[in-house]
Amino acid sequence: MESILKALFRGQLHPDEIIVPSHPEYRPLSRQIGAITEKWRKELSDELFLELEEYSDLCLSANSLHVEAAFIHGFKLGANMVIEVMSKREELVTHAASGVSL
Template sequence: MKTILEALYRGQLHPDETIVPSHPEYRLLSRQVVAQTEQWRDRLGEEAFRELEAYFDLCDSVNNMQVEAAFQHGFRLGANLMIEVSIKREEWLQDVASGLS
């Protein structure tokens, strides 16, 4: 079995492509989006709908950038939390060993 680090290095790890929200309403809302998209396509016609899709693509790009920034922030926060806990654990172990607990 490969390690996560190996898979990441080899470009085999794509969490953004495999994440599916577990929120109970996700699939229902996704179906509603598809249904309403088809309704708008019928209402607007192909040309206007293509313009609307271009707008949605811009919105998706902005949203993806925000999600990426949130992921990076969360990852850094988690890593820094692990470092802090590790340092405090070492201090705690030193205190215990010296009888200061």
């Protein structure tokens, strides 16, 4: 397996393209969205459906920006948790006087 750092440097990491939510409600919601979209495609004029698609694209773009911000925030939070734990690792050693260090 290639190093994560190498893959990141080479632009080979695209988690947003491979993540599929495992929540049990995801697929039924996705099917429901598809069914409603098809219903609107049949019922609306081409012009109105195009406007609906443009609106949907704007919503998806806004949601993508939110997901990106949440990812960055979560990553930073996780990294800060590791820093905090590692900076206080000597507190985890029950017998600090023994000279054993982690």
